[in-house]
Amino acid sequence: MRIAWGITGAGHLLEASVDVLKYIKDEGHDLSIYLSGAGEEVLRMYGLFNKVKNLTGEGYYNELILERDQELSYPMTGRFSLGKYDLLVISPTTSNTIGKIVNGIADTLITNAVTQAGKGNVKTLIVPVDFEAGDLETVLPSKLELDECQQCEVCDAAEACPQEAITPGVEINLLKCKGCGICQQACPYSAIAGGKKITIHMREIDIENTHKLFNFDGVKVLSEPEKVKKYLKKE
């Protein structure tokens, strides 16, 4: 199959999405990966950008397509209105992107892809982060725990960071962080947490928006990226 997969700026379900992308590639499908601007940033923060990049790069319909290269009219998404893909998957999908889709807004790479897929009859699978009401456990990128930080005169973690992303005793600049985890090993006081779990509360408006998506023609809403596998057909 010729598959397009969009990633938005969500940390939740991100690793599970990348696992399914790898599976799709291993199964021999053509795979174009579309990243929203935030999707690119967040992939880097979780140390997953290169893994995703390495799943593409083999030429036509196997490219990594970045929002920042597409300017304002997103010409690459014309592929969807022309029906060039067999399937579009968006996973993970942020509350922001779901909110725009259900209100007919197309002003990012991913919202344009979904809009044009609707016009070109390309089947679309969407995996929203906000699926069910209630609390959700999710994973953070690297985080400096100030309670553990000993304010050392020389911060080993900051010295070791190849991106110079750490302001000692203050914070990690996540826009510089590439999620390599070197800082976690370098700090003798384990003051940098990687993959810390936190509980977040799903907002009612985001759950409502996800429910609106259930009635969209040509769109199927899935609770987890793994469920995409059911829609893959062997060549």
Ligand SMILES: Cc1cc2nc3c(=O)[nH]c(=O)nc-3n(C[C@H](O)[C@H](O)[C@H](O)COP(=O)(O)O)c2cc1C
């Ligand atoms: C580390 C990190 C993790 C994030 N995780 C989520 C998330 O799980 N769900 C969500 O809706 N937004 C999340 N965001 C916020 C989105 O990235 C932000 O709303 C962004 O504007 C979404 O843009 P997009 O929908 O075009 O990708 C996260 C931001 C950061 C910095």
